[in-house]
Amino acid sequence: DVVMTQSPLSLPVTLGQPASISCRSSQSLVYxxxxxxxxxxxxxxxxxxxxxxxxxxxxDSGVPDRFSGSGSGTDFTLKISRVEAEDVGVYYCMQGTxxxxxxxxxxxxxxx
Amino acid sequence: xxxxxxxxGGVVQPGGSLRLSCAASGFTFSTYAMSWVRxxxxxxxxxxxxxxxxxxxxxxxxxxxxxxxxxxxxxxxLYLQMNNLRAEDTAVYYCAKAxxxxxxxxxxxxxxxxxxxxxx
Numbered sequence: 001d002v003v004m005t006q007s008p009l010s011l012p013v014t015l016g017q018p019a020s021i022s023c024r025s026s027q028s029l030v031y032x033x034x035x036x037x038x039x040x041x042x043x044x045x046x047x048x049x050x051x052x053x054x055x056x057x058x059x060d061s062g063v064p065d066r067f068s069g070s071g072s073g074t075d076f077t078l079k080i081s082r083v084e085a086e087d088v089g090v091y092y093c094m095q096g097t098x099x100x101x102x103x104x105x106x107x108x109x110x111x112x
Numbered sequence: 113x114x115x116x117x118x119x120x121g122g123v124v125q126p127g128g129s130l131r132l133s134c135a136a137s138g139f140t141f142s143t144y145a146m147s148w149v150r151x152x153x154x155x156x157x158x159x160x161x162x163x164x165x166x167x168x169x170x171x172x173x174x175x176x177x178x179x180x181x182x183x184x185x186x187x188x189x190l191y192l193q194m195n196n197l198r199a200e201d202t203a204v205y206y207c208a209k210a211x212x213x214x215x216x217x218x219x220x221x222x223x224x225x226x227x228x229x230x231x232x
Contacts, residue, residue, distance in 0.1 A: 001172075031216070039218035040163035041157070048206060048224055049149075049157060054217040092157055093212035103157040 007102035019080040023093035036070045037096035044089040114138040121226035134190040134207030142185035145210035150203035
């Protein structure tokens with residue numbers, strides 16, 4: 001199985017400051033169709049997960065543009081340009097290139 | 113508006129069985145891949161199963177042979193039959209919908225979840 005490793009696992013951030021989460025895969029996520037199926041999810045406290053980013057850098061509808069995704073091959077990053085209170089929660093990366101699809105361990109973002 | 117409503121969760125003894133249902137609405141159910149993803153208490157997310165619009169099924173080794181995903185396109189309903197349940201299957205089970213026929217971009221919509229507790 002493809003192992004997804006996130007860092008840091010805990011991320012205290014001051015309101016208005018940027019935040020960055022790293023996600024590394026144990027093998028390349030480039031699929032045979034040329035796409036990279038690396039996706040990001042947010043789970044606010046007490047809520048179901050919500051997808052933020054799909055295929056590395058495509059923002060879902062309604063996701064604020066302060067969220068951005070980047071990366072290639074095996075190294076990927078989710079960035080929040082200016083953290084707001086509503087961004088508190090756990091963030092997961094997920095690979096859809098090889099079944100079984102797998103998630104990272106999660107990064108808990110909290111306000112300092 | 114897409115809606116996914118899970119039901120069927122509860123407490124079951126080790127070795128027992130349970131069937132989860134997910135009633136879908138707001139989209140043409142038969143044309144989308146669907147899946148189940150679970151989350152153990154205080155833990156991360158784990159894929160449990162997936163099913164294509166045509167009915168092809170996929171399982172991770174952790175549940176293969178014990179869980180069966182199925183769909184009734186006439187009833188717009190997704191199912192998860194869970195047999196020989198173990199304590200480590202205790203989790204919230206989410207019904208989740210793909211953007212299309214594949215789940216490679218991850219589920220774009222999730223249900224509210226159904227809690228399954230395996231305990232004697």
